[in-house]
Amino acid sequence: MNNILKRNKREKRFQFYGLFAVGLAIFLLLILLFKIFSTGFSAFNQTYLGVKIQIEKNVNLSELDARSVLRENIRNMFPEVVSRSDKKNLYSLFSPGAYIEFEEMLNSNNEETIDGYYYFLASDDLDMYFKGTVARQGNSAGKIKPNQMKFVDDFERMNLIKLQYNKYLLGSADSRNPEMAGILGAIYGSLFAILIAFATSFPLGILTAIYLEKLAKRNAFSDLIETNINNLAAVPSIVFGLLGLAIFLNFFELPRSASLVGGLTLGLMTLPTIVIASRSAIKSVPPSIEEASIGLGSSKIQTIFNFTLPLAMPGILTGTIIGIARAIGETAPLLMIGMVAFIVDIPQGPLDASTALPVQIFLWQDSPERAFVERTSAAIIVLLIFLFLLNITAVYLRKKLEKKW
């Protein structure tokens, strides 16, 4: 009797340990997510400064020099500014992007007169101050000097500072100016690389798995291949980067920093994962079904394509998506093949130089500008969403394919 009580107690205790482990994992994960989201969320908005713009009716807009016209209009708001250093201090509250925005505004404007308040991109230092990331200390805040602060106060008094949606973050590639830096280039780079990695490793992986599991005769050679594939799965990813560097860049002379090379390298890295997952999925197909197919006069290959592969597909896809998801977050091999470069153009195809999301995160977290902190977190959020979507796809495909009994 006592014994049973003891045993029940032990089971209860063990259950508690399990619950505790799960709880702890969830708790830590929540802390991480909270930290990333609370830091990164503000990066989706951006500080803008209002400027009163007045341009005469009879001026040909496209012939204006946007830079000097905008500066002139800014100066008109502060008639007291005359000295060179004051002007410089005033202008530097604006981002270089403000001039580009102004030029775009001029080009797209069909009205003949421009008269009113328009908002232009502020510098990252002002952005940090306005969002409260950098606290005000007397008359300065971070890199904003006292003789700049008076302009900031004026703008605030006139109610001309506001937050707007940050169109740069998701709409442009990297930039030296944090307020203009975006991850679209990195998203494209990651997308190309992942598609290429999938397109190479998925068919190769399945074919390898089929060969090893169904067609190869058991001998020393097949054992050797098997051992090597299992070992490859444990090889550090940076070694695959070196492999990609040696093969694709040095031997085949493919373009450096291109997502094609990144994709091929990530594909190589994913291959063992896919082979191992596919093999275990193929192995778990009931042999009775294959026997039935063979017994009806199907050939080996017909049996594989009619029954083994369809039945193994959910498992194969799950393994593949896990491998691909790992590849998306991989940074080290991409560093080796030069996808770590500073690239301000959005890649138009897999042969263009580009970065990838994790590399962009790596680059930004290394930057000294304070404004890159929240952008790093924002990029992480985007990467997490990417991975989340991929996992949803995996679950969906699995459910859909399993429905066929």
Next chain:
Amino acid sequence: MSESLKIAVKNLNVFYGKKQALFDINLNIFENEVTSLIGPSGCGKSTLIKCFNRMNDLIDICKYNGEVLIDGKNINDPSTDPVSLRTRVGMVFQKPNPFPKSVYENIAYGPKLHGMYKNKNDLDELVVSSLQKAGLFNEVKDRLFEPGTGLSGGQQQRLCIARALAVNPEIILMDEPCSALDPIATAKIEELIEDLKQKYTIVIVTHSMQQAARVSNRTAYMHMGELVETGLTKNIFSNPEHAKTQDYITGRIG
């Protein structure tokens, strides 16, 4: 009883790696008869039956020598294509193994594979007639497009028989077809075997001596990889020549 020879096994030896599974088997199987193979577990009954459609080819380490003649032609000859052989020699397995497809697709798979029909109507007819031959049609006629795996165990096994019949074989091999079924389902399969022998030659492996006695014309008793005795079922069960056979059928070994 027609007495015309369908399968002749001559000096057949089978090895799994270094282990010899069958020793010098000589056996005759006659057309339109049911021949049952009996014997204790591990005596090589299933190995022998798989030699008739070369299913043993799938096992890497399996090697064999000797002859298996079907209609006088040696199927172990390199010129025989095992894939087309298997359409002539159908097989029903121990555990019902319908494909994870609909009842209809289960039957239609073989004919589709071998292009045995002209149009959709042809195929429909073939599916219906195969199900009728297996005595299953009335039970599943409303469920043709539901999963074959949703049928009961006995129905699944008859579905597997219908599937084998659909490619119009000459010989049907049955490897303990009733071992996973209840007595009522077993009785139905036995009735079916009785019907089928009018058109097909049937070889059945069974652990049930009553079943062998009920359904088969001839019986072969195997022991430790050797064929001990073969003959008409009624003789084997009433008057066995060998002491080992006597021991087995009276339940002293096995």
